[in-house]
Amino acid sequence: MVTTAHQHHLHAAAGKKGMENIVQVTGKRKRSIARGTVRKGTGIVRINHMPVRFINPSVARYKMMEPLIIAGDELAKKVDIDVNVRGGGIVGQASAARIVIAKGLVEFFKNDVLKNRFLEYDKSLLVADPRQKETRKPGPSKARGAAQKSKR
DSSP: OOOOOHHHHHHHHHHHHTTEEEEEEEEEEEEEEEEEEEESSSEEEEEEEETGGGGGSSHHHHHHHHHHHHHHHHHHHHHHEEEEEEOOOOOHHHHHHHHHHHHHHHHHEEEEEEHHHHHOOGGTTTOOOOOOOOOSSSSSSSOOOOOOHHHO
């Protein structure tokens, strides 16, 4: 009879063997957080279980597809990418997903040429933009807004 500790060890080893070509990455933008998985495949990209070509508005779709276009078909068609995005608005989610796709491709292929191509195109493809909305202050209508003053 195999002991539970030994079973656990065998199970952990089996799990690692199947995970050789799977990369997990995260990306953030404003209030949006995206988590993604890149695995060997045929070029399918899903955002929240929906193929990227069905994402609307088109501005968000093109933003998410930028890293795939820059990488080119020879790399993009070799992997399947699944991205889950939560929080924030449409453009924030698109930017977070874009970071996940770019970081995932670089990590999966371990390709410095691709990494440099992304950085040359737009640094925010691989490096998250830390800016957040400024909090509201008491009194005025907006974060820095104040009531108009009449001179006369």
